[in-house]
Amino acid sequence: MTSKRPPTPRGMPAHQRLIGLWLALGGLSLLGGTLFAVWLENRLALDSWERALLWAGALSGGATLLAVGALLERYLVRPLRTLHEAFAQLLAAPEAPIASPGGWLESLAPDICQIAVGWREDRARLESAREEGQQAALQTRRALETLLQHLPTPLLLFDHHRRLLLFNHAAEAFFVSPCRLGLGKRLETLMPAPSLVTRFDALVGNAADATFAREALVGLSDRTLALSLARLPGESGEVVITLRDVTGFWERTVGEPGRLPSPGAGERLSSIWSNAFWQALDEQLDPSQALITPIGVPGWFKGHAASLVALFEVLITQLKVRLPQRRFEGALVNSDDDVWLAFIWRGETIDATTLSNWRQLTIESLPLAPRVERVLALHQSRLWSEPEPGGEYARLCVSLPHSRRQSAPAPASAPRPEFHDFQIARLDSPVGPLAERALEALDLVAFDTETTGLDLRGGDTLLSLGACRIVNRRLLASDVFDSLIDPGRRIPPASTAIHGIVDADVQGAPALATVLERFRRYRGDAVLLAHNASFDLLALSQAGERVDTPVLDTLLISRALDGALLDHDLDTLMQRYAIADTGTRRHTALGDAQLTARVWLALLPRLKARNVTTLKALVTLQMSALDDRDASL
Secondary structure (H helix, E strand, O other), X not given: OOOOOOOOOOOOOOHHHHHXXXXXXXXXXXXXXXXXXXXXXXXXXXXXHHHHHHHHHHHXXXXXXXXXXXXXXXXXXXXXXXXXXXXXXXXXXXXXXXXXXXXXXXXXXXXXXXXHHHHHHHHHHHHHHHHHHHHHHHHHHHHHHHHHHHOOOOEEEEOOOOEEEEEOHHHHOOOOOOOOOOOOOEHHHHOOOHHHHHHHHHHHOOHHHOOOOEEEXXXXXXXXXXXXXXXOOOOOOOEEEEEEEOHHHHHHHHOOOOOOOOOOOOOOOEEEEHHHHHHHHHHHHOOOOOOEEEOOOOOEEEEOHHHHHXXXXXXXXXXXXXXXXXXEEEEEEEOOOOEEEEEEEEOOOOOHHHHHHHHOOEOOOOOOOOEHHHHHHHOOOOEEEEEOOOOOEEEEEEEEOEOOOOOOOOOOOOOOOOOXXXXXXXXXXXXXXXXHOEHHHOOEEEEEEEEOOOOHHHOOOEEEEEEEEEEOOEEEEEEEEEEEOOOOOOOOHHHHHHHOOOHHHHOOOOOHHHHHHHHHHXXXXXXXXXXXXXXHHHHHHHOOOOOOOOEEEHHHHHHHHOOOOOOOOHHHHHHHOOOOOOOOOOOOHHHHHHHHHHHHHHHHHHHHHOOOOEHHHHHHHHHOOOOHHHHHO
């Protein structure tokens, strides 16, 4: 069954069509006049002045038509386009200066300015009244937020649709990219455990039993979390969840039968990234120079960081006494039962008697000055020295427990400002028909791609993928996805000139399949948003990624709203709606995704003014602007 194409919204014809129609009519008029003059001249015997008068009369119609067209273009059509843009900008960015229309509409300039001033004053009065009415509640809420953010207990607050309304700093440590905490995210996205969702729904649906907290045990990354769920009093059905890390208890409880837990197992030992450990040890030994050069593949191990740094400080101090002016290499070596931290140097091994004496040394920098052997016992570690294969080098080895963590640690990010949004609870239900959902209630992910070139069907592929999230008409500044991709081929200089990505930038970057899987988890079931989405969707399709959620396109939406205006590229829309690119980088995947999101927020008031308030209505409007070029992509 074929769907009927929605009619194009009526409005002022496109500028190119007006120009083409004007030139065509003028040309036809001149051609007709010329043919008429030639025919009449051949039929009549005319004097020279009569012939000149004939030709002037025959061509006057076309010339007049062209002259009138030029006059209308300068004094009417162009001012009308300026007026069109001015009103569009007034609704989306009321604080921006309004351009004078000029031409025959110049007399309207004071009226337009007065409308703009009145609109701004009305908005200011409305905002002032709203702020005054909410002042008392705001002060109470700020006090509550301050208290919650300083609580050491990890805390999450969800509405009865399982959407996250609030979280504190303590809870962020349990959630890492790409499933980081974010306002509006669903409980099942953050912690995909069916039993947890069942307990949550049972608690929401039984208000009489709200005082009874539900308990759940959930695995999250490399941790085991004990969750306590309690419903807040009232009819709204919010549920607060507190988290407790019980990884140590759980490992001791369900560990391998017959294997004793290490004395430091459980909550006292944490996962440590080997390169971070080498850096911390270097800073402890001599901040002015790097004494240890990490080699090999970095990885994770378990230990008590402070005591291990102090332990290895003593060992390296003893090594430097025997090997003055020597630098060392540091490596993490994996075995079946544990991992080794190995210090490697050119020379001979340390004999067993010396190692036995080192075990009795005290570590003065630690409380109670324990001996080396006590810190080794804390980690169930062994200390030995052996030659490297080949005999030219030797190494000092310390065994440590394995860590289950695999991927490299995520880079540190600045504190995020979006910790709560209680207005999310007032949005429409997220479980109803998607087509009827209000635009403000949509969970949107704006995304953009950078590629090795424009010939996606001829071998060009994804090079970078960036995305950001919009919740309740807010662009969340730090809830982003940004990843380079190893394309497996050289990047043409022509493409580098646009996006600035060179071969060195993607060396060691994740493979395409890995990035697409992470992006799939990041976007979840959100509606996708892009600018010129047909190109980005083709890039994903050629990579084997199937998109089964609706996709909105700011280019098509702008074209549907303003068919009479010339351009709808991202730069033009930024200028049209007075959107500054401060803090974003153009022609990067993440930067363009964030600018696309801001264009979307500017378009929302204009859509509302046309009663386009649901996803179904917007898709219908968007389809009306689809042309053959978009369809071919």
